[in-house]
Amino acid sequence: MRCATGAILVLGLAAALRRSELVALQLADIQLVEQGLTVFVRHSKTDQEGEGATIAVPAGKVLRPVAHLNAWLAIRGGEPGPLFTRIGTKGEYTAEAMSDRSVARLVKRYARLQGLDPEVMAGHSLRAGFLTEAARTRASIAKMQEVSRHKSLKVLLGYVRSAERFDDHAGAGFL
Template identity: 50%
Template sequence: MIGDDAAERRALLAIGPIDLSPASIDLAPDLNQSDRARVDHFLARASADATLRAYRSDWRLFTTWCDTRGYASLPASPIVTAAFLSELARDGSTHSNGRPLSKSSIGRRLAAIVFAHRAAELEPPTVQAGAAALDRVMRGIRNAKRSDRPAKKRPADSDVLRDMVRHITGSALIDYRDRALLSIGMMGAFRRSELVAIDIADVAEDPRGLLVTIPFSKGDQEGKGQSVAVLDGRRMEPVRHYRAWLEVAGITEGPVFRRLTPHGRLTEKPVSPQTVALVVKARAAAAGYDPALFSGHSLRAGFLTEAGRHGANLFKMKEHSRHKSLEMLSEYVRDQEAFRNHAGEGFA
């Protein structure tokens, strides 16, 4: 990359793995070790783990793009940043899936660039002289019409989820783990990052199901903690699959959902969010569904879709899914409401 070496190092440290060392932040030299450690702890929690991982990936893409063209990435000028973002939005541009990037993803790329500049104590391109051009480019991207909107991933609703679990007929560790992961993931409407972070100490059994405490998540970046009630039932049976997995794996403490070695042996490390997506796709394929239609988010979307289908109270859905606003839940309910009490019901 081209730019100030010290600033560059600080930026990379700040958006790398969540381990903000004192060297990455200019703390007062007279702070003692205990005070430094406390400040570092809360600096590290300023953004959610998943957000920092995304920023790190976005920043690498930007610096690589700049390197290939001989542009400075730190600091980056507004016009260079605009050129990068407009290429992502241009029809025919290529990236991971060969399609123009979505507007929200382009916005996140810009947020990562701004984050890196602020971490390096440099003016981000959004406030530099000439920032008006970047602002106009972003408005143009937001206003552009897309004729190639990517297909939405299919939710793993109760019927799909039951099919997926029923087709897991083996008795290997991975089979027990996947049955528990799928049923709890769907019934808890968990985000992938929340699901893989569940620890034995976070789960309490109740006559009606499981109470899972989420200490920190995307919707709770202050770390207040949220409790999720995973309702048991005869169809999804999350409690039975949870107990069976812990018993056969011999897990009494630590992460609930563990990585397995290529030979099927249990490890002490939790599965990754990417593994959740792979499990969903693999088990959907085994049940006869097109795996390309599913993602790790399908479990969370499946619960909300099914709840909307059965007329669940919107506020209860928001409470369970831990969304910040009702508007974010509207898409899960809108399609179901379109056919409820339809004007043509009496003569169709």
């Protein structure tokens, strides 16, 4: 996986970001800390006032978001501006922010490479994947909401129910 692609996909998943939030990130929005990194989301669908929110992202042992981000930053450099930039027609990195459609295309491309059906994958799969896995591994609703920033528990619980459909099933003892 190319450095930029790995950083985009892993950070999007690890921070449960919407694709619009992911491409709006600026280098200044990312802070490396001892435990991992913090991501400042300046504006989102549920933050119309633009107060912003800071999300903690652990360094990780499996996906390793900090390692992917550091690999990308070694290429990108430390110039202020968009964290994730477009790639020109000759493969050169530009100073322009990548588009949210590009994130969706990357998700579909890498889903296909992993043998998954790209037709059921989208840019939102990063956010949904985080919440589904968090529910599957029994993260608390409060901690899930802290990362996802859902204002409505009803919406958040939609992810939990789909992840736990077969857990403690009512018919498990006799089916």
